[in-house]
Amino acid sequence: MIPPDTLFLGFLIIIGLCFGSFYNVVILRGLSGESIAFPGSKCPKCNTPLKWRHNIPLLSYILLGGKCSYCKCKISIQYPIVEFFTMVLFVCAYLKWGFTIKALFAVIYFSLFLITSVTDILERVILTKHAYILAGAGLFYSISALYYPSLINNLNSDGNPIFISISGIIIGVLVMEILARSGYLIAGRRAFGEGDSYIAGALGAIFGWKYILLVLGSGFIIQFLFALPLFVHNLYKQKENTAIIEFALFLVLAWILKAYSSSLGLIIYICGLILLVFIAAILIRNIIRNINKTSGGTYLPYVPALIAASFAGIFLWF
Ligand SMILES: [Zn+2]
Known part of the structure; x- marks a missing residue:
């Protein structure tokens, strides 16, 4: 049976x-x-x-x-x-x-996450209606949690769920807008589109002001992990051999020091730090260059990274 x-x-x-x-x-x-x-x-x-x-x-x-x-x-x-x-x-x-209201809300969030990120990957657009529906679902959950305590989760356990949601929207939009507008200082234009701010605000409604910061931060780390190999590949393709050689040289140097001496721990540590600063410098240079380009260059949508962090967040804290 x-x-x-x-x-x-x-x-x-x-x-x-x-x-x-x-x-x-x-x-x-x-x-x-x-x-x-x-x-x-x-x-x-x-x-x-x-x-x-x-x-x-x-x-x-x-x-x-x-x-x-x-x-x-x-x-x-x-x-x-x-x-x-x-x-x-x-x-x-x-x-x-299990077969609960919480699972139903999770499925609604997951579905909207999927639709939004596939739309972004396919056409590089964020539809504002997706953000509004996502924010609406987040607010509706928070209102429900106020009346049905069984719905309370890590995200809204300390305070009024509705206040947590609304402050999440404000923080999400604010952080992304500050980052986007910092592009004006470097290149005279936004660093990325307004769609990302809409989605960050909508996710804020789900995660609240405290957890949205964690989601945004994790999103940036995921984005960095995806961008790094692509960025090395691009350097290679653009025949920027000096950068590649310097990059490889540092890696080899650190590896040799590690292999031949255990007492040189400090030097390895310093080399590692130099390497990190070096990578960061090239990354920043590349970002500035990409902002300056009006078209072309590798487009790497940020929303899928943000959404990936949100999937993990729902599983961990919901
Ligand atoms: Zn056909």
Whole structure:
């Protein structure tokens, strides 16, 4: 006999995949401005309306080999990826919080996180309506927590949840705006778009003034970890060999000192510090150069890093 829990999990996997399929529509039609209810789905290349068997989440993509059955053009990998991740998030929320209101809110947050970051990665835009819905969901949760103490979590355990949410919005927007406007001092223009401030404010409604600072900080660290290899690759591509050689030289020097002497700990430590300062200097130079460029250069959206930190935050503190 199948335990009822396994049965429910299977049901949840199917529901998650179906919601993922719906989110794909929300993402694409949010960008094109079409209605999400009408018309039915069609191939974006040849415009042929799709049959139901072409619309089964994940399965259709695999069975069709990633190609439209009419015009044989490639179907974007975005479809199965979003469907798969939505399913994983639904299952994770259930495993962590069970069949509760808290799990329902987590699923709503996760869904909005996913839709917002995929939209940003695909088209480099933040839709303000996504930020408003996210902020609305955060505020609604806080109001609910005021009346249903079982909803209280780490994020709003010390104080009035509504005050925590609203101050979170203010802090989120304020921090991002100060950072964005510091671009005026360096290059005479904003360091990044207004969309990031909207999302930071919306996340502030969920995390409150204290935890939003942690989320923003973790977002920057995640962004740095992603940017570093890309940045080294770019230096190589731009044939800035001197920078590469200096960079490698420091690494080798530190490694030799470490390998040959244990008493030279202090020197290794100092070398490490010099290396860090060196990396920071090149990074800052690169950022300034990227700000000065009106077009071109590597675009690395910050919102996905922020969202990644938020996923972790929800799991840890919710
Ligand atoms: Zn087609």
